[in-house]
Amino acid sequence: MKKTNWITAALCLLGISAGAQTPWNGKSAAVVLTYDDALNVHQTNVLPLLDSLGLRATFYLTDNGGRLRAQFPRWKIAAAKGHELGNHSMYHPCSAKGPGRSWVPPDYDLDRYTQRRIADEIRSTNLLLETLDGKKERTFAYPCADTRIRDTPYIDAVKTDLVAARNVRHEMQDLGRIDPWDIASYMVNGESGEQLIALVKEAQAQHKLLVFLFHGVGGEHGIDVSLEAHRSLLRYLKRQKDLWIAPMVEVAKFICARQSAKGAATPGGNGPALKDAYAAYFPIGVAVSPRALKTDEAGLITRHFSSMTPENAMKMGPIHPKENEYFWKDADSIVAFAQRHSMKLRGHTLVWHNQTPDWIFTDSKGDSVGRTVLLQRLKDHIFAVAGRYKGKVYAWDVANEVISDRRDEYLRPSPWLRIIGPDFIDSAFTWAQQADPAAQLFYNDYNEISPVKREKIFRLVKGMKDRGIPIHGLGLQAHWAVNEPGRGQLDSTLQRFAALGVKLQITELDISVYPKEHDARARRPEDSNTAFTAEREQQQRAVYRMAFELFRKYGSVLSGVTFWNISDRHSWLDDFPVQGRKDYPLLFDAQLQPKKALSDVTNFKKE
Incomplete structure (x- = not known):
């Protein structure tokens, strides 16, 4: 690992507060476009549109579907154009417990993993992606938004291998309240272009970070957005001069640097001890x-x-x-x-x-x-x-x-x-x-x-x-x-x-x-x-x-x-x-x- 990656990881470990109104790299708000699971439509429906508009995004890649190696040439081109190839783990392990998880294969049931196994898979994915883009620094996206093996968080073991981690949580975040290892994102599923643009306007008004999470774009996945809605969103983003639109790795490094510049606050504060x-x-x-x-x-x-x-x-x-x-x-x-x-x-x-x-x-x-x-x-x-x-x-x-x-x-x-x-x-x-x-x-x-x-x-x-x-x-x-x-x-x-x-x-x-x-249940709107x-x-x-x-x-x-x-x-x-x-x-x-x-x-x- 290069020295710069260790420094970036160390900055992210601080998680220090910053002012809620702090400009985002000179802009009023930040938007990150992320696409999960290395779907074919990302190469056919998404990358051409992004490139035509001059927008850059993060693609969280996994080989769970067995398609990744066949896509290598196109992902190399995407990386060369400034898109981030993010780590979504090699086999996309998810917890099989809870409602709606019967589809999880036993071999990739996160609850059957050890901490060492998930860490090894994340690191091996990093090495694979490095062969495509030549980069040491990248972010991670939790498969299925599962952050723990049974009751123990697994991200701690790989923080020095990554810059930050994206979760799934429908909220926008202030710069001063972001945990780089738990960055929230809106998972898009059937929303119209107007609805997606409304979220961007809210982020602009409140000076916040907005992360979109897409799976299918015009098909190929049960969680999908129409081509029209996706196109409307991207064209709106292109017209906004007050927005910083960048891959997750760049935004995460900015967050860590700004938080670090504020100085390391004492863990637990300086008031009376509990x-x-x-x-x-x-x-x-x-x-x-x-x-x-x-x-x-x-x-x-x-x-x-x-x-x-x-x-x-x-x-x-x-x-x-x-x-x-x-x-x-x-x-x-x-x-x-x-x-x-x-x-x-x-x-x-x-x-x-x-x-x-x-x-x-x-x-x-x-x-x-x-x-x-x-x-x-x-x-x-x-x-x-x-x-x-x-x-x-x-x-x-x-x-x-x-x-x-x-x-x-x-x-x-x-x-x-x-x-x-x-x-x-x-x-x-x-x-x-x-x-x-x-x-x-x-x-x-x-x-x-x-x-x-x-x-x-x-x-x-x-x-x-x-x-x-x-x-x-x-x-x-x-x-x-x-x-x-x-x-x-x-x-x-x-x-x-x-x-x-x-x-x-x-x-x-x-x-x-x-x-x-009192009982576990599936997530609702x-x-x-x-x-x-x-x-x-x-x-x-x-x-x-x-x-x-x-x-x-x-x-x-x-x-x-x-x-x-x-x-x-x-x-x-x-x-x-x-x-x-x-x-x-x-x-x-x-x-x-x-x-x-x-x-x-x-x-x-x-x-």
């Missing part, structure tokens, strides 16, 4: 990945948080992928970071129905194991993991989400329950205490504010206490939204659980800017507005303010509050319940700067 505001109440924690600890997010973590939870690294699947084989590296790195910075560490989680390797439930022939074998495997796992981190993890989420969401069902019908029976829960807690007698042992669950589920959780914990099972606390995940919980709902929930006589912790706090939904508007900001601030008022009220029983992810740069809610719909659920924005909600949480009368 952890200090609550030092007299409870530790403030955050869920982390090993990669986050190697980026600028590390400074935000140590400044504002006094506790950490591994987001995925200690779950059974990642840490124990095969029988008698453990992968300790990621968890060890998080433990070491916590110790270096004198931070508390919560372990998450020892038994769960998700992210559990298939081998644990089956024998060498693929048949289901019996109760005795599965109990022994669970015991061995708990002693290995909790034993390794004995004295380093102060609290464990021993069992996670064993309560059913169905009104007429008590326990979730998982393989653990089917093969062992309900006593797998008691056994897990008993073995966790034996493995680390000093650790605090928690049961952890979501939808805790639902009256029906609340009572089932209460029943579970009380029953364990009555049976003498070593349980010390209850974790309330707190995946909330701008429309729930209400004050009375949350107050009554905390009051009810306080009656159990165990410690309470908020373990996975985030507040979505969209109304609460009304999901196109994903901007963090003033209205959404005010709604979110109100919920955060109310929640922390009640957390302080119950400070005598609440022994910790942990946020699920660090900042709006990455959140699991970006892909749930709607895949690829950007959310803004945390107290810090994508540039790692405090949002107004932080002051709502920290500015209170100390008693």
